[in-house]
Every structure is written in C-alpha cells, then in structure tokens.
Amino acid sequence: MSICLIHTGGTIGMARTSRGFAPKAGIVEDAVAKLRANGEQREEVEILRLDPLIDSANAGFTDWNRIAAAIEERHERVEAFVITHGTDTMSYTAAALCFALEGLNKPVILTGAMSPIGQQGSDGLRNLSDALDSSLVSGPGVWVQFGGKKLHGARLRKSHSSAFDAFESPIEPRAPLIRAPWLTRTAYGAPEIAALSMAPGVSPKVIASVLEQCEGVVLRAYGSGTVPESKTLRRALIEARDRGVPVIAVSQCAEGGIALGTYAAGAMLVDADVVDGRDMTVEAAYAKLAHAMSYGQDFASRRARLAQPLCGEATFPA
Numbered sequence: 589m590s591i592c593l594i595h596t597g598g599t600i601g602m603a604r605t606s607r608g609f610a611p612k613a614g615i616v617e618d619a620v621a622k623l624r625a626n627g628e629q630r631e632e633v634e635i636l637r638l639d640p641l642i643d644s645a646n647a648g649f650t651d652w653n654r655i656a657a658a659i660e661e662r663h664e665r666v667e668a669f670v671i672t673h674g675t676d677t678m679s680y681t682a683a684a685l686c687f688a689l690e691g692l693n694k695p696v697i698l699t700g701a702m703s704p705i706g707q708q709g710s711d712g713l714r715n716l717s718d719a720l721d722s723s724l725v726s727g728p729g730v731w732v733q734f735g736g737k738k739l740h741g742a743r744l745r746k747s748h749s750s751a752f753d754a755f756e757s758p759i760e761p762r763a764p765l766i767r768a769p770w771l772t773r774t775a776y777g778a779p780e781i782a783a784l785s786m787a788p789g790v791s792p793k794v795i796a797s798v799l800e801q802c803e804g805v806v807l808r809a810y811g812s813g814t815v816p817e818s819k820t821l822r823r824a825l826i827e828a829r830d831r832g833v834p835v836i837a838v839s840q841c842a843e844g845g846i847a848l849g850t851y852a853a854g855a856m857l858v859d860a861d862v863v864d865g866r867d868m869t870v871e872a873a874y875a876k877l878a879h880a881m882s883y884g885q886d887f888a889s890r891r892a893r894l895a896q897p898l899c900g901e902a903t904f905p906a
C-alpha cells in the first residue's frame with residue numbers, strides 16, 4: 589500500500605521566528621521518518637511538499653487547485669492521500685476538495701496541529717500518525733483526522749482556536765465525495781465572491797455596494813433565514829439576481845440551519861431566488877459557490893449547482 593502525503597504548511601510544520609510561528613521545510617518530513625523509525629508507520633509514504641509552504645490564512649483558489657491537481661495526477665497510482673494543512677482554513681480546503689474532485693475513489697485525509705510538531709506536548713505527531721493510519725482504513729472521500737476524531741470534509745467547522753480538539757462535524761451518513769464512474773477535476777477560477785454577515789444596524793447601503801461588486805455571495809442570515817426588512821437590501825438582492833449573481837444563504841447558528849420562507853423577514857430572499865443553504869457551514873457554502881462559478885457558465889446553471897446535493901454538505905429533504 590502506498591500513501592502520498594501532500595504537505596501544504598500550517599502549524600504542524602512551523603517553527604518559531606521573530607515574527608511568530610512560520611512554516612519551515614523538513615519538519616513534517618522528519619516526523620514521518622521518526623514514525624517509520626519507531627515502527628509506527630510501516631507503509632511506503634511518498635512526501636510531496638507544495639512550496640512555498642503557507643500559513644493557511646494565505647490559502648486561495650490557486651492553493652485548492654494545486655492540492656486537487658496533485659491528487660488527480662496520482663489518483664491511479666497511490667492508494668491513499670494524507671494532506672498536512674493549517675487549521676485556520678482547513679474546513680474550506682476540505683470542502684473545496686470534495687467539490688473539485690468528482691469521482692474521487694481514494695481516501696484523502698487532512699490533518700494538522702494546534703501546536704508545532706517540534707514543541708513539547710504538541711498534538712502534531714499524534715494527528716499525523718492517526719491520519720496515516722486512518723488513510724489505510726477509510727473509505728473514499730475527503731475526511732479530516734484531528735484530535736482523535738475522523739470528521740466529514742464537507743461538514744467541518746473549526747470550533748476552537750486553541751484546544752487540541754478544535755474541529756466539529758455533525759454525523760453525516762453520506763460520504764464526503766461526489767460519486768462518478770471516473771475522476772474529473774473542476775478547477776477553481778478566480779471568482780470575485782464574498783461572505784457577508786448580517787448584523788443589527790448593518791448599513792444596507794454597504795451590503796448593497798458589496799453585492800454590486802461581487803460575482804457571487806454567501807449571505808450569513810440570522811436563525812432560520814431572516815434578514816432586516818430593508819428596501820435597499822431587497823432591491824440590491826433583486827438587482828444581483830438580475831445581473832446573474834448567485835447568492836446562497838446560510839445561518840449564523842452553528843446548528844439547525846435555515847429554511848427559507850419560514851418568516852416574513854426572510855421573504856425577500858425567496859423573492860430574489862437566493863439559494864437555501866440549509867445547514868451548510870459558511871465554509872462549505874463558500875467553497876460550493878466558488879465551485880459553482882467554474883462549473884456553470886450562467887446564472888441558471890450556477891444556481892442549480894448550488895442548490896443540488898453533492899457530497900453530504902447539507903441536510904436535504906428526502
């Protein structure tokens with residue numbers, strides 16, 4: 589069995605510098621060698637370092653494409669993939685890989701650490717070892733192995749900024765992948781998209797001007813899908829739809845999700861053909877929006893892709 593470890597950066601492979609922790613080449617490579625020397629890792633591990641290593645705060649569509657392309661190139665030859673990645677945007681990358689790799693037929697396990705692997709008491713070696721083990725026994729799909737838990741790649745949320753048990757995902761029966769007879773990669777373009785959050789007193793004019801400049805938007809609505817009943821906001825959403833700008837709404841609540849149409853205060857979202865993001869995380873909705881922008885060429889096909897269940901990213905009615 590052969591495993592390909594794709595190292596992208598993140599705390600797991602960082603060292604202290606005068607400006608704070610930053611990625612350093614060789615740390616993750618040495619950790620894999622240590623696991624092999626200890627007999628904790630017996631399988632062949634090919635390590636691919638995606639230079640420059642980054643803090644995942646710097647990740648963008650190009651980084652998602654580089655990881656997905658590296659998987660695509662080795663998909664036939666390698667049995668499993670482990671990706672070492674920063675935790676700050678791991679939820680976005682995991683979801684982005686689910687959407688980009690239609691027909692994925694191998695386990696892809698993302699992991700990282702809250703403390704650099706070389707630091708006393710770090711969680712890095714355990715997470716790395718768990719991820720390598722998990723890659724041998726998991727089914728195809730994008731999973732995250734972290735803090736002793738295996739989590740669904742399209743449902744992931746970083747819920748703690750310092751605890752070792754930093755991630756959560758709800759139980760999801762569908763595997764984190766889009767089923768297809770063979771692998772097809774949809775590359776991310778460079779869409780001008782944004783995630784906008786509603787807040788009491790937020791200026792509808794500001795929201796409207798952002799909507800005017802965007803090609804697609806994730807709207808973080810309240811509760812089960814309400815927004816302030818402002819004429820300016822309503823007009824901006826209708827105009828965005830008429831310009832072909834897809835908008836997907838998700839809830840600011842961590843659980844439960846939205847159900848558009850429940851309240852009159854959310855009626856403008858229905859009127860403006862905003863997609864009901866249900867209980868999708870904002871991270872998954874953002875990645876799905878970026879994916880839909882490349883997948884479809886016009887408003888109808890992009891909106892349809894956004895509304896379609898793909899890889900267990902949300903709870904859709906049966």
Ligand code: ASP
Nearest residue numbers: 598599643644674675676
């Ligand atoms: N800032 C780091 C990153 O996301 C945090 C981490 O890896 O835990 O790259």
